[in-house]
Amino acid sequence: MTLDILYFAWVRERIGEPRETVSTDATTVAELVDELRAREDRYALAFSDLSALRVALDQDLADFDAPLAGVREVAFFPPMTGG
């Protein structure tokens, strides 16, 4: 499966890029995070504390145990601060 992964705010800064396309066999967000963490230190650092992160699947907020089947776009970011 091919996924577009987007990063925002300090997650983007730690990863060092705003988006990338990855090929993965992960079936859930949590599995995808494990794959990313294993890649390089900057990923391990960005994903070190999942409680400080939020995830959106195809632009809707989701949980980390959500399945990735049918998903095109995954975004990781800190809690939002709008308004």
Next chain:
Amino acid sequence: MTLDILYFAWVRERIGEPRETVSTDATTVAELVDELRAREDRYALAFSDLSALRVALDQDLADFDAPLAGVREVAFFPPMTGG
């Protein structure tokens, strides 16, 4: 004691004038209302249901059993509808 009495909204319309000066020996608002009621039908009509009326003494809301000692201006009106 001499008092300025003011009427507003439908109380003013029933009494037929916006204000008058009265001499009274009433010691409370309730006694003053009794005196006014006894005057003429238009007063009796205006003061027929005290639960539909509010009173202010020297421009502060008060109760009908409030004393009149030291008061200069008494106003009667229906519940307010500001905003």
Next chain:
Amino acid sequence: MDIRVQDAPFDYGQECAGFGADRSDIGAIVTFCGIVRDEHSTLQAMQIEHYPGMTERALHKIASEAQARWSLSDCLIIHRFGRLKPGEKIMMVATAARHRADAFAAADFLMDYLKSRAPFWKKEFSGEGAEWVAAKDADEDALKRW
């Protein structure tokens, strides 16, 4: 604190634009505007009567109470009296604060108290005659929230 009771119309947009404009400690502004509503196209005019002297006194008291309860940077009340046409703006309040919760609560509080504790009375004129607007129990009940 800026409190105005007036016969003349006011410019809601301009008041919003100018409110708190010269302060750097404001993070949140809430405004409320009350308008003469005419849902069924039957209303010809609304006459607003007030109690000169007591009105200003009551509005100052209500605004002071809001400033005592919440951390406000500024507070504005404008209320018209006289004859208004449907669609005309009756009154407005504006509150400014560091944080939104204070600005919201204070504006909501001001409106609840203005509704039932400021000496204004409204009379509606339609083709069928004129009628004083009755106070609502819900408005009196709203005061218990505070």
Next chain:
Amino acid sequence: MDIRVQDAPFDYGQECAGFGADRSDIGAIVTFCGIVRDEHSTLQAMQIEHYPGMTERALHKIASEAQARWSLSDCLIIHRFGRLKPGEKIMMVATAARHRADAFAAADFLMDYLKSRAPFWKKEFSGEGAEWVAAKDADEDALKRW
């Protein structure tokens, strides 16, 4: 329903003046405006990042939820992104309703959800460096009110 996500400044006064101007069924308007606060004169700028696409989607969802919960005549959200200076207006919401309770509740609700459920992130730049604004527990807790 009017929702705008934009880099450019907006004119709060003009938006307030125009909002609901052509409707006769509106009795109450509530507006909220969020401003870049600089209490201690240390802030140089605020950078607002957002998630294009999801932002518009989230704002529409929040506004639709407000319209489903309350009886609203109209609803406006404007939110800026990009680099803002102290005192600049970040965003505004406006709600119009027949009665004030609906307008107040809906505006308050919109702000609570915008704060924690719309994909914006703020970074503050001062002489001492730059820092991402952290989400507050109180903002997340505020959602439980609804």
